[in-house]
Each structure stands twice: as structure tokens, then as C-alpha cells.
Amino acid sequence: MEPTAPQRRVTIVDVARHARVSVTSVSKVLRNAYGASPEMQTKVRRAIEELGYRPHAGARGLRGQTYTIGVMLPDIRNPFFPEILDGVTDSLEETDYQVFLGPGCNGEKAEARVTEAMIDRGMDGLVLVAPVSSRAHLEHVAGAVPTVVVGRHGSSPAYDTVADDDTEGAALVVRHLVGLGHRRIAHIEHHETDPTRLAEMPNARRADGYRQAMRVHGLEEFIDVISTSYSQEGGHRAARELLGRPTATRPTAVFAGADIAAMGVLDAVAEAGLSVPGDLSVAGYDNTTFAAYGPISLTSVDQCGQEMGRNAVRLLLERIADRARPSTKVILSPRLVARRSTARSAE
Amino acid sequence: MEPTAPQRRVTIVDVARHARVSVTSVSKVLRNAYGASPEMQTKVRRAIEELGYRPHAGARGLRGQTYTIGVMLPDIRNPFFPEILDGVTDSLEETDYQVFLGPGCNGEKAEARVTEAMIDRGMDGLVLVAPVSSRAHLEHVAGAVPTVVVGRHGSSPAYDTVADDDTEGAALVVRHLVGLGHRRIAHIEHHETDPTRLAEMPNARRADGYRQAMRVHGLEEFIDVISTSYSQEGGHRAARELLGRPTATRPTAVFAGADIAAMGVLDAVAEAGLSVPGDLSVAGYDNTTFAAYGPISLTSVDQCGQEMGRNAVRLLLERIADRARPSTKVILSPRLVARRSTARSAE
DNA sequence: GTGAAAGCGCTAACAG
DNA sequence: CTGTTAGCGCTTTCAC
Numbered sequence A, B: 001m002e003p004t005a006p007q008r009r010v011t012i013v014d015v016a017r018h019a020r021v022s023v024t025s026v027s028k029v030l031r032n033a034y035g036a037s038p039e040m041q042t043k044v045r046r047a048i049e050e051l052g053y054r055p056h057a058g059a060r061g062l063r064g065q066t067y068t069i070g071v072m073l074p075d076i077r078n079p080f081f082p083e084i085l086d087g088v089t090d091s092l093e094e095t096d097y098q099v100f101l102g103p104g105c106n107g108e109k110a111e112a113r114v115t116e117a118m119i120d121r122g123m124d125g126l127v128l129v130a131p132v133s134s135r136a137h138l139e140h141v142a143g144a145v146p147t148v149v150v151g152r153h154g155s156s157p158a159y160d161t162v163a164d165d166d167t168e169g170a171a172l173v174v175r176h177l178v179g180l181g182h183r184r185i186a187h188i189e190h191h192e193t194d195p196t197r198l199a200e201m202p203n204a205r206r207a208d209g210y211r212q213a214m215r216v217h218g219l220e221e222f223i224d225v226i227s228t229s230y231s232q233e234g235g236h237r238a239a240r241e242l243l244g245r246p247t248a249t250r251p252t253a254v255f256a257g258a259d260i261a262a263m264g265v266l267d268a269v270a271e272a273g274l275s276v277p278g279d280l281s282v283a284g285y286d287n288t289t290f291a292a293y294g295p296i297s298l299t300s301v302d303q304c305g306q307e308m309g310r311n312a313v314r315l316l317l318e319r320i321a322d323r324a325r326p327s328t329k330v331i332l333s334p335r336l337v338a339r340r341s342t343a344r345s346a347e
Numbered sequence C: 001g002t003g004a005a006a007g008c009g010c011t012a013a014c015a016g
Numbered sequence D: 001c002t003g004t005t006a007g008c009g010c011t012t013t014c015a016c
Helices: A012-019 A023-030 A038-051 A057-063 A081-092 A108-120 A135-144 A166-179 A195-200 A202-216 A232-243 A259-271 A305-321 B012-019 B023-030 B038-051 B057-063 B081-092 B108-120 B135-144 B166-179 B195-200 B202-216 B232-243 B259-271 B305-321
Strands: A068-072 A098-102 A125-129 A147-150 A160-164 A185-190 A225-228 A253-256 A281-283 A300-302 A329-332 A335-337 B068-072 B098-102 B125-129 B147-150 B160-164 B185-190 B225-228 B253-256 B281-283 B300-302 B329-332 B335-337
Touching: A012 A023, A012 A038, A023 A038, A057 B057, A068 A081, A068 A108, A081 A098, A081 A125, A081 A305, A098 A108, A098 B108, A108 A125, A108 A135, A108 B098, A125 A135, A125 A305, A135 A147, A147 A305, A160 A166, A160 A305, A166 A185, A166 A202, A166 A253, A166 A281, A166 A300, A166 A335, A185 A202, A185 A232, A185 A259, A195 A202, A202 A225, A225 A232, A232 A253, A232 A259, A253 A259, A259 A281, A305 A329, B012 B023, B012 B038, B023 B038, B068 B081, B068 B108, B081 B098, B081 B125, B081 B305, B098 B108, B108 B125, B108 B135, B125 B135, B125 B305, B135 B147, B147 B305, B160 B166, B160 B305, B166 B185, B166 B202, B166 B253, B166 B281, B166 B300, B166 B335, B185 B202, B185 B232, B185 B259, B195 B202, B202 B225, B225 B232, B232 B253, B232 B259, B253 B259, B259 B281, B305 B329
Parallel strands: A068 A098, A068 A125, A125 A147, A147 A160, A160 A329, A185 A225, A185 A253, A253 A281, B068 B098, B068 B125, B125 B147, B147 B160, B160 B329, B185 B225, B185 B253, B253 B281
Antiparallel strands: A098 B098, A300 A335, B300 B335
């Protein structure tokens, strides 16, 4: 194994020579481009097969495409994101494109590093999932390479957008809880101060949707938003605050803006020696595998991550084909999945 | 945003012109190569800064390196793998290398596609986590690019290896359960028939370690291995079989070879109206975030994923620097994390 | 220490 | 429909 010199890669020239044709013809066959007779095709394909030739993506990228799509996920640990990724990879399965993921990014700096790295590697298209970067940076990226932003609202002429209707999703939860007789329904939001993100990020939409829905149901006086973060720790902290209140102002139901925060709530409830849904109904958002897990059985909102991924790819391929086409925004409807963590209010 | 033509990228030629030096000099500065005076360095760096130049990785790769490391994870959903990834990215943070992930791969075919794609993109080094491919394929990959295999035993002169001592990990669990007074301890393994994988994959080692440890504790007659798979469904199926037995042969403790399978066990136990650890002690392997989650509190074995990732990077960079250096195998010691899912046997 | 020039593997523009 | 050739942006000889 050791002594063999790092074997020279088979190149397009080798294939051309082997097939007794020009490199152009080989290139055309590789790209399924117009202008190669059927016999030429078979000759070339045979040579490729026999030599085990594989085109070098970097070299291709120097003139044409690299056939590489980059996907940036904010947090690989959040079980919602793999759903989107599945939608992306499934849609790309039959194409010549290959997907690569940027490593988990939290924060603008890490995002910038990853997006720049993707551009530097000549990737043909980017799918950015729930990016926190400024609009300006997103538009800079989109100016360099076709880009689809997933899970963030504010649209731009520079890139396409796929998102879930978070306002509606929040309303679904409130409606469900009201239907179960709850009135004191609290909401745990991900704290946000940046004005752009306040307008564009899903967490802000969910909080807004909650407030709107409470008003619609005549429960304005019970609006109760705890501002922590979409994390287990954030949910835990929020729950402790809620459970520490006197019974009169303690909510009978909690709507956490993300399953991961709902996990923290469930943990805190157990620690307090209380039970779900007996003492408190809990709902989340994202319909993660965690929520679906039997012993947890968390009521949640399903965003159809796979569908989001599929739409992102469709838009991306369209834009790669025609960079001038007007930008598009796709909004998908969420769906409530009721489970055992929510029950009729005792009151 | 629309009308601006896809702006031409700043190239090394632009930088050279701007700094009034040769492209060779710029290239040297970029690579921190020998033979550039301090004043040259500053001149060039200033020009790079002023023009916002970023080298094109594909073009670099045509002659030198792409400064890209590829990581292949078998399943992005398994909460253990992000740990390894963290170790990898942390170690690479201060270097010029950028990490990209291959999308989740299950099966040899998908693995081959991803590894080939990484090679085609001129990646400088690969970290393959728990690959299921044949030895031959791994050595083929390692022949093309420096490679470290993580979480798989059989070593090879062609690549370096980092793994956890799975035999010892299994022994830790058995010892723990025996210490709690258990004797009828069952094990759930991931079914394996392929002879290579039987020898090299962690699941086989864990099952072996379980058998050995049972013998060591004089419990040979109680050896009880259920062969399903490392998945929630597999754990569920195994647990149903175990719980369906007459009390006399029903185990008092179950050691699942992976947390993900332990999840299935917990689910089945709950469905059967039984409780953990009252009716059954349950232990897993991997110490995932799931195991650490309060309401679950699953006893598990910690593999120090981050440490594995850090070691993988160290070995990879060493091999990139010297492709002839003898291959190395690093074995890390696992650590038992006892939690509430295991308790003293009632017997 | 610095620079000119060849060439990495491929695609695109052009001739035939 | 097929082939020849000039680059893409960089690193690497090899002169100076």
C-alpha cells in the first residue's frame, strides 16, 4: 500500500486518446451538451468506464460549474434540520449535483466564514437554512452565487425564499389549547433585539402569531410572553419562572416556540414534581423526532421540512438555469400534531 | 441588485498589480511559503485587504491544495456524531483548512458516492466516521487522499484509525449492573453478518465485550443477546420480545448497544405499563444528549467524541505533512455515566 | 529574494 | 457533428 506512488489521476485527455476522439467531444458527453452523435456518446462512455475516469470538479469549476451545492445549517443538533436536508438530498439524487454541508454555524462570524468558503470553492448554488446574518451579507452572497434562504421571512430580489407560515403555526397552537379550555396560555420566545431579525426570523413571527391569536380569542388580558431562548436551558429557565408564580397567575398551558425549548419545560416540570399534561399542558414547534418519541409525546407544529428542502432545490436549480428570473418566495402551511402533552384544562 | 453583472472576482493577478509585485510573490505570501521578505509580506497583505481578495480554492487545488477537509458522518440524526464533528472543527479553527460534511450516508453505495465526490473535489484530507464500506474501498480512498477512519477497529497501513475501546465500554456497563445486583442482564446488538464488519465494527465489539464480561463475572449461563438493530425500532422490537417472556427468564436489566436503541426500549417499557428502573434497568452507549436529558436520565457510556475528533485531525494533518509516515491507531478509553435508568435489582 | 512562464484539467469559442 | 486552441486562477519550476 505504501510504496505505490500517488497514482496519477485519469484525465479527460486520457479518455479522449483511449476513445480516439477529441477532448471537446468527451467534455460534451460529460455535460450532456448538444452536439454529440449517439455513436460518439457510446464510444466515450465506454472509454470512461474502462479507464474509471471521473472529472475533476475543481478544474471544471474554473470554466464552468463544479456540480456542487452547499447547504448551511445553523445547528446540526436540532433534529428539525435533518428533515430539510433530506428534502434537499432526495431532490438532488438523480442530478449530477453533489451536496456538501457547512459545519454548524452559530453567529454571524461563523456564517460568514462558511458562506465565503462555499463561494471560494466555486459551489454552484447555496441553501442557507435560518441564517442570522444581515440582509446585506445575504445579498452579497446571493450576488456571487445563486442562493435560496430557508426558514427566514423577509424576501429579497437577490435570492429566493422558502419559509413556513409561522404566524399561522402559532395560531394553530393557540386555537388547539383554547379548544381544550385553556385561557392562561403562556408563550416562550427566543429573545431578539436586532430590528432586521425581529422582522424576518421565525421566532419573532411565532411570538406575533401567538399575540394575534390570543386577541382573536378574546384572551388579550392573558397574553404572557417569557423571553429567553430556543434552547433546553432557555425553556427550563422560562418554566421555572412560570412555575414559581402564585397559582392565580400561573398558566395552565405553555406554548414553547421550539421543541428544544419545550424539552427544557418538560424537564423543569418533572423537577418540580409536577406532571404533564395534568398540571400543565405543553406544546412545541418543529415536530422533531424528540416530540414524536413515545414517552415524551409532545404536541407540536410540523413545518414539513422535507417539503421545504424540495422547494429550495427546485428554486435553486431554476435560478442556476436562469439567473435573471424574478425572485420567488414560497410559504408552506404548517400542520398541528396533537399528542399527549396537551389535555383539557382542569379549570 | 438584479442588473449588476455577476461581478468579476478579484484574482491573484489583480493583487499583484495593485501591490506592484509578481504573482509568484503573492502566491508565496498566501501559502506562508519560504522566500518572501517582511516588507513584501506587508505590501501583499495590504493589497489583499484593500481589494478584498480571496483565493479560489478550485484553482489552487489544480496545482496544490484546496485547504478543504471532508467529514463523512453515517447519520446526522444520531446525536453522538456532532460531538466528533465539534472536535474536528475546533481543531481546525485556527488553521487555513475548512471543513465540509458529506450528507448522511447509510449503505456502501451512498458512502462510495460521497467519498468519490470528496476526492473529485480535490479535498486534502478525509475523516470517515464509522464507515460501513469494505476494507478495499477504504484503502482505495486512502490511496487517493490522506484518510482517518473513526469509530471502526481493524487498522490498515493505508489509513490512520481512531476508535473507542468498545470491549471495555461494554465491560463497564456489565460491571455496573452486576454491582447493582443484576444477573439476568440482556444485550441488544446490531445484527451483523458481513465478516469484515463483524471484526471491525463497534457493534460487534460491544457484543463481544458483553459476553466476555458476563463470563468474567461468572454469569455465562445468563448471556442473552437479542439481535436487532441500533435504531429506535430495533430497540423497541427487542424489548417487546424480552418483556413478553415469562417472569422466570425475563431479564432484570438490559444493555442496549446504542442510546438510540435504548430509546426504543424505554418506549416499549412505557407502553407495557412498566417502569424504569423499577421493573427494568436500562443502559445505553454513546452518552447522547438524549441520555443526558433529565426526564430520561439514561445510564450510558461516554466515548469522548470531541477527543476522537481532535485526534482524527491531528493524525490527518500529520499525514498531509508526511504521507509516508507509518499508520497509527489511537484507542480512547470510554467512561461510564451512571444515571437514574439503572438501579439496584429487586431480586 | 524576486519574477517570468509553463501547466494543472477542464470548458468555451471558434474552425472546419 | 467534430476537432483545435485559448484561457479559467493558481502553484511550481527555473532563471535572474
